[in-house]
Structure formats: structure tokens, C-alpha cells
Amino acid sequence: MTGEGPATGTGEFALIDKVFKPLAAETPAALGLTDDAAVLAPAPGRELVLTKDAMVAGVHFLETDAPGDIARKLLRVNLSDLAAMGARPIGYLLATFWPEKLALDWIMEFADGLRLDQAEFGIGLLGGDTVRTPGPLSLSLTAIGDVPAGGALRRNAAREGDLIVVSGRIGDAALGLLSLTGELAGLPDAERDYLRGRYHLPVPRLALGAALVGKVRAAIDISDGLIADIGHIAEESKLGALLDWEKVPLSAAARAALARDTALIEPILTGGDDYELAFTLPPGDAGLLEALAGAGGVPLTVIGEMTAGDGVRVRRPDGTEIPLKARGWQHF
Amino acid sequence: MTGEGPATGTGEFALIDKVFKPLAAETPAALGLTDDAAVLAPAPGRELVLTKDAMVAGVHFLETDAPGDIARKLLRVNLSDLAAMGARPIGYLLATFWPEKLALDWIMEFADGLRLDQAEFGIGLLGGDTVRTPGPLSLSLTAIGDVPAGGALRRNAAREGDLIVVSGRIGDAALGLLSLTGELAGLPDAERDYLRGRYHLPVPRLALGAALVGKVRAAIDISDGLIADIGHIAEESKLGALLDWEKVPLSAAARAALARDTALIEPILTGGDDYELAFTLPPGDAGLLEALAGAGGVPLTVIGEMTAGDGVRVRRPDGTEIPLKARGWQHF
CATH class of the missing domain: 3.90.650.10 (PurM-like C-terminal domain)
Incomplete structure (x- = not known):
């Protein structure tokens, strides 16, 4: 995991330690977020499914929404993509673009939302990046799941009369x-x-x-x-x-x-x-x-x-x- | 693949068709970008390696940089994370946050940069999201590679005297x-x-x-x-x-x-x-x-x-x- 934090007085690595590492603690593939990347293999007979959705404050959610709800919605819209393919969820990588004036409390509430849904869906943080932006809060999440090999559901398989x-x-x-x-x-x-x-x-x-x-x-x-x-x-x-x-x-x-x-x-x-x-x-x-x-x-x-x-x-x-x-x- | 385009007069699905689908054409795991997610399995005896980096105009690159160079640098910094783990690259998911006034020409040059480096490194686009932002151009890329199972290079393995x-x-x-x-x-x-x-x-x-x-x-x-x-x-x-x-x-x-x-x-x-x-x-x-x-x-x-x-x-x-x-x- 790499990154920078917002102007909270908390340095980038301190932010990763405080906010993100606890979210990855129970996910061996995350390697404790100490390295450059996560390492993951699907279970025998299964394939990985990967999806990525992005959200921007003021476009995809309201600035006044609760931080925890924003986090959970971001996670859930990606999990919904996995559901559409028939996949069970494993974990996710998260990129956060923090506005400079965002308070650390806000980030902690955001992380609480992730923690709630990690428990709800049995998943963990695998890695990501956290950077500073002069623009609105922006988020990108890559969710990873697995399906039986060859079993992923597709959009193109309907037949007349279905x-x-x-x-x-x-x-x-x-x-x-x-x-x-x-x-x-x-x-x-x-x-x-x-x-x-x-x-x-x-x-x-x-x-x-x-x-x-x-x-x-x-x-x-x-x-x-x-x-x-x-x-x-x-x-x-x-x-x-x-x-x-x-x-x-x-x-x-x-x-x-x-x-x-x-x-x-x-x-x-x-x-x-x-x-x-x-x-x-x-x-x-x-x-x-x-x-x-x-x-x-x-x-x-x-x-x-x-x-x-x-x-x-x-x-x-x-x-x-x-x-x-x-x-x-x-x-x- | 999902998303919205910038205010180019090109709708979101047209943008995906025109800009992104060609980048995924030779990558079977991308499913032609027609579905909600990509499906991927590592080769026998190998594990997947996943990394994600984010970049913001004015913070991580200069607004005046050539669009193709921005695209290639985004891809390359992620590939460098794969290299650090000993992984060979397979493909990537891309989230693009387009400012409203970004011209379609700019996006096409950005895509040309991706195309160049896809050929250079033998990889393909697997999926992603494209959204609109009132803020600066922002990018998040998730790169996927593979390593021999158990062989990923780590930071924590140095010993005294190395x-x-x-x-x-x-x-x-x-x-x-x-x-x-x-x-x-x-x-x-x-x-x-x-x-x-x-x-x-x-x-x-x-x-x-x-x-x-x-x-x-x-x-x-x-x-x-x-x-x-x-x-x-x-x-x-x-x-x-x-x-x-x-x-x-x-x-x-x-x-x-x-x-x-x-x-x-x-x-x-x-x-x-x-x-x-x-x-x-x-x-x-x-x-x-x-x-x-x-x-x-x-x-x-x-x-x-x-x-x-x-x-x-x-x-x-x-x-x-x-x-x-x-x-x-x-x-x-």
C-alpha cells in the first residue's frame, strides 16, 4: 500500500498504520499492507472476478452523506457487480483521493463503515493508495471475488423466450x-x-x-x-x-x-x-x-x-x- | 465496465465503445468489457499479484504533460509495483475521473499512450469505470500480474549483513x-x-x-x-x-x-x-x-x-x- 494523507497533521504512513492496516489485519493476501502489492490465488477449481467502480462527491453521493454510509455504498456497489457475475467476495483494493481540508475524524468514520461491511460480507482490505486532491473527495474501489471456473454469469447468454x-x-x-x-x-x-x-x-x-x-x-x-x-x-x-x-x-x-x-x-x-x-x-x-x-x-x-x-x-x-x-x- | 464520459458530446457507452473496448480487445479475461467484471485465473502454479496507484493532475503530474505520457506513467508506476514483487504483468483495471471540459481528443491521446504501453509490456485492459468530476483529472489504476506460488518478493525478508x-x-x-x-x-x-x-x-x-x-x-x-x-x-x-x-x-x-x-x-x-x-x-x-x-x-x-x-x-x-x-x- 502506498499513499499520502490529507492535511490532518497525520503523515501518509501514519494514516496507513492507523486507518488502513487494521482493515487488512485478517486478510493474509494483503501482506499486512507492508508491500507493494497483494498476493492472491483462487481456491482450486475457481477463477477470480475483478470489478472497479469510482465515485465522486457531489456527483455520485451527497457531500452531506454520513462518511460511513459513503464507504459502505462504495463497497456495496462493487459487491453488487460481483453478485451479478455469480461471484463470492474475497476482498478489495481502495484508492482514496482526500480533499486537503478533510478532517481525520471524517476518515475514521469512513473506515468504520468499511469495517462494518467487511464483517457483514466476510471480506478484507487487500491494498490500495491514498492521495491528496485539490478537488472533491473521490473514491475508486476494486473488488475481487471468485466463481467456479467457467461459471461466471454473463449478460450475453439470454435466448429468445427466456x-x-x-x-x-x-x-x-x-x-x-x-x-x-x-x-x-x-x-x-x-x-x-x-x-x-x-x-x-x-x-x-x-x-x-x-x-x-x-x-x-x-x-x-x-x-x-x-x-x-x-x-x-x-x-x-x-x-x-x-x-x-x-x-x-x-x-x-x-x-x-x-x-x-x-x-x-x-x-x-x-x-x-x-x-x-x-x-x-x-x-x-x-x-x-x-x-x-x-x-x-x-x-x-x-x-x-x-x-x-x-x-x-x-x-x-x-x-x-x-x-x-x-x-x-x-x-x- | 461501467461509467460516464466527460462533456464531449459522447455518451458514456459510446466512450467505452470508442476508447476503451479497443484496449481490451485482445484480453479474453476482459470479456470485451461487456459485463460487470473481468474473470481471471492465474496459470497453474502461479498466484495473482494486485496493486493500485492513484494520480491527480497538479499533484502527481503536471496539467501540461502530454496525455499519452500521463497514461504511460500511470501504467508504469503500477507495473513497477508488480516488478518489485517479482510478478509478470497480465492486465489492468482503470478508473478515470474526467473533468467536465476535457476534450475527446485529449482522451484519445491518453488512450493512445495506454495502447503503446500495452504493446510494450504485453498487457491489456480488463475493466474499470469512467466518471465525471468537477475537480482535477484523477486516475486510479489496478494492475494485475502473477508470480510463482509462494515466490512473491517481500520487503521484510532482509537479514543483517545482506x-x-x-x-x-x-x-x-x-x-x-x-x-x-x-x-x-x-x-x-x-x-x-x-x-x-x-x-x-x-x-x-x-x-x-x-x-x-x-x-x-x-x-x-x-x-x-x-x-x-x-x-x-x-x-x-x-x-x-x-x-x-x-x-x-x-x-x-x-x-x-x-x-x-x-x-x-x-x-x-x-x-x-x-x-x-x-x-x-x-x-x-x-x-x-x-x-x-x-x-x-x-x-x-x-x-x-x-x-x-x-x-x-x-x-x-x-x-x-x-x-x-x-x-x-x-x-x-
Whole structure:
């Protein structure tokens, strides 16, 4: 591990000693963060899976978010990528770009968040870098997991006629973000807190992802939005997708919000950050879903099917198509 | 691979298609960058080595540096960490934080730099993320290599009496940086260009690192500065180190600069960025050095020995100790 600290009066190596080494203490591959790199081999018969996500204050999280929540979300969005591939998590490397005025207390709270989720998901810090930036707090995390050799779930494996299945509830995180930014007001407190919580602290569907290996065809996590991510499966599989709006699983809070404002159908279908899994399997395998839901610890819902053609369409119960302006998370 | 692009008029997925997918085209583990993660297994009998370094415009490189050079230096400093562990490189994941006004041309030149060095070092892009930042251009790269199982070089393996050996020439990069920032003027053009080149485009000593596996005790790359990095070996090995100033290998350009200003001994010994390797081996194994230099394609020089005690001392030919104010690269 290498790096510099923020202007906390704590030198770079002291910061690594104080903040990061404890996070690596139980991970032999990290070599105690004393060396230039971590050393790691997958267990026999397994392959490593590597993913990397970056986040910037003011763009991907709010400056006022709790430091521990920022840390946990960073970790969890990466773990969700592992879940989408069917991988079980092993550990992570972390690059932190600290603004010069960031307080050491802030960093310690950030580290507390990492510690909580390391325990939650059975992973450890493997290495990384910590540098100073004149810009906003920025973070990059590389998560490492493993899958049975040859078993990684892919986006490109859907076939025409496959059922499309999603885990959990869709749209909560997008509504939570609208609430946080003030664009969705008037929610009862309990619904507001639930939706914001779904935005702040997604639950990577790791047990489900691991259970899907060898059982389903294509898989993805819903980070860009339901339409965009089903669209990724469709595009990579050279197919289209047809979703039934009334089958899309909504939380009670989302249903209540939607009852007050039907225009929320748009963020629910196209907003990101739910970090549920979507996958496809042949109609004849629908009988597997109950066992998969049990193994994953999360409800599963069939919401549509893969079709010939391309693109993702969503139909109402009367058969008409729902027009959607946005197609998912893009920064333009 | 996931991400957003800068405000170039190019959407995130178009940017990935245009800039990044070509860089991953020859790396099967990258899965064409179509999925959430890369899938990788070390060859039989080998382990993976993972390292991550971060860089920020204005802190770790100059805003005016050529985009291709920035890309190559980012890659090379990470490859140098692999070299220090004795690993051969496989590929990398890249997180880019693009300022909003960055031109697409700049990004294409950056990608050209990556392409050059991918060919140079036989590696490929495995995945990553690209996001937008209101701050300075920031970069984080995770490099992956492999070593024979159990063979990774460590910092903590030096023993008392070991010879301390460095590759190449020491101090060039620190002098090059002083020249770039205007603190070292009056250099002849050829010397100036040589020293600046050593700062801009370090050469990771990968062949040497691989040749050291199983042959030497402790190893490190010289990124923080000669004194600091020998200090890391000393600290992790619970020893001290005694260096002979007149043995420290200097380039002709560094010798000439030093002849004009003897105070340059300080940046030469404590400045970073040389990315040479330092390692230790028993005095009885000194006969290996010629073969190791041949395998590594770089001269090797014995500059001192590991001692009891702690700390790093540098002595002059008359036996007096050189006082050093700075102990290496820290941002405070």
C-alpha cells in the first residue's frame, strides 16, 4: 500500500498504520499492507472476478452523506457487480483521493463503515493508495471475488423466450434520491426513510448471485435502471425484451408514492441504484425460482420475456406500450 | 465496465465503445468489457499479484504533460509495483475521473499512450469505470500480474549483513522534476531532456523483478526515494541500513548537475520516481549479480549493507555521515 494523507497533521504512513492496516489485519493476501502489492490465488477449481467502480462527491453521493454510509455504498456497489457475475467476495483494493481540508475524524468514520461491511460480507482490505486532491473527495474501489471456473454469469447468454426475473423491489432507490434532492416531497416519514435507505445502503445480492451460477442464462445487476440494464442483456444477447408493467415488483412505499403521482413510473423504470439482480432463464425452468429465492434470501418476480428484435418495451395490462423518455443513467 | 464520459458530446457507452473496448480487445479475461467484471485465473502454479496507484493532475503530474505520457506513467508506476514483487504483468483495471471540459481528443491521446504501453509490456485492459468530476483529472489504476506460488518478493525478508543492490541510476527523476518546475535551471539541453524523460517515463524493471524470484531476499521499487524505500526494507525487516554515497550509481547528467551544485545530493538521495528496484542478498551470493543484471537488462550496483539497529545512514568515503533533512516523499 502506498499513499499520502490529507492535511490532518497525520503523515501518509501514519494514516496507513492507523486507518488502513487494521482493515487488512485478517486478510493474509494483503501482506499486512507492508508491500507493494497483494498476493492472491483462487481456491482450486475457481477463477477470480475483478470489478472497479469510482465515485465522486457531489456527483455520485451527497457531500452531506454520513462518511460511513459513503464507504459502505462504495463497497456495496462493487459487491453488487460481483453478485451479478455469480461471484463470492474475497476482498478489495481502495484508492482514496482526500480533499486537503478533510478532517481525520471524517476518515475514521469512513473506515468504520468499511469495517462494518467487511464483517457483514466476510471480506478484507487487500491494498490500495491514498492521495491528496485539490478537488472533491473521490473514491475508486476494486473488488475481487471468485466463481467456479467457467461459471461466471454473463449478460450475453439470454435466448429468445427466456423469462426475465428480478430480485426484490424496483425503483425504491430512484425515489429515495428524488426525496433527498427535494424533488419528491410530502412522503410520510416512514416511507421517506425507507426509500432514502434503499438509496444510501443497497444490499448486494451475493447469496442470490452465487445460487444462480449454472442455473440461469444471462444476469446483470440493476445499477443504471431497470430499462437500461435489461437493455444491456438484450443488446449483448442480440435480442429484445418485453416487460409487463403490472408485474414489476414495487415496495409499499413506491406504490403509495405512485398512487399520488403517476409520473413516478418514469424514475421507477429508468432510475438506477437499486442493485437488485435481473436474470433470464428458460420458461421450463420457472420451477427453480422458489428454491433460488430461498437460497438468495430475496423474493424473485418474473416481469417479462426476451423476444426477437431489439430494445426494451414495457406494456400496460391493456397491451399498450408505456412511452419512456429517459433510458437510464447517463450523465448527459 | 461501467461509467460516464466527460462533456464531449459522447455518451458514456459510446466512450467505452470508442476508447476503451479497443484496449481490451485482445484480453479474453476482459470479456470485451461487456459485463460487470473481468474473470481471471492465474496459470497453474502461479498466484495473482494486485496493486493500485492513484494520480491527480497538479499533484502527481503536471496539467501540461502530454496525455499519452500521463497514461504511460500511470501504467508504469503500477507495473513497477508488480516488478518489485517479482510478478509478470497480465492486465489492468482503470478508473478515470474526467473533468467536465476535457476534450475527446485529449482522451484519445491518453488512450493512445495506454495502447503503446500495452504493446510494450504485453498487457491489456480488463475493466474499470469512467466518471465525471468537477475537480482535477484523477486516475486510479489496478494492475494485475502473477508470480510463482509462494515466490512473491517481500520487503521484510532482509537479514543483517545482506548486500543492498540497486538497478540503473538513482536520482535522475528527482532532478528531472526540479528541472520541470524551474528549480534546476542552466542544464545543457541533452541533460535536461534526459532527466525530464526519466521523470516522465520510468521503465518498470519487470524482467529484473521476475529474475530475482527465488534468488534474493528483500525487494522494493524506488518510488518514494532511495532513503525512504531502503528504509521500508529496513523497517519491515527490523534492521538498519548503511549506504556508501560514492557507490550510489549516478547518470552522467546527474553527475554533471551535482558537480555544479553539491546540494543536489539531497534530492538525489531522497527524491522519488526513479522506479528502479532495490533488493538485498547474502554477500556470498554476490556472484549472482552479473547473471541477474543480464536477465534484467539493467546494470546492478551494490550500494551498502543491512545492519543491526534501525534507520538508514549514508556515509562519505571518509566515514562521516551525510545529514539528510527530508526522508522521502510525503505530502506534509
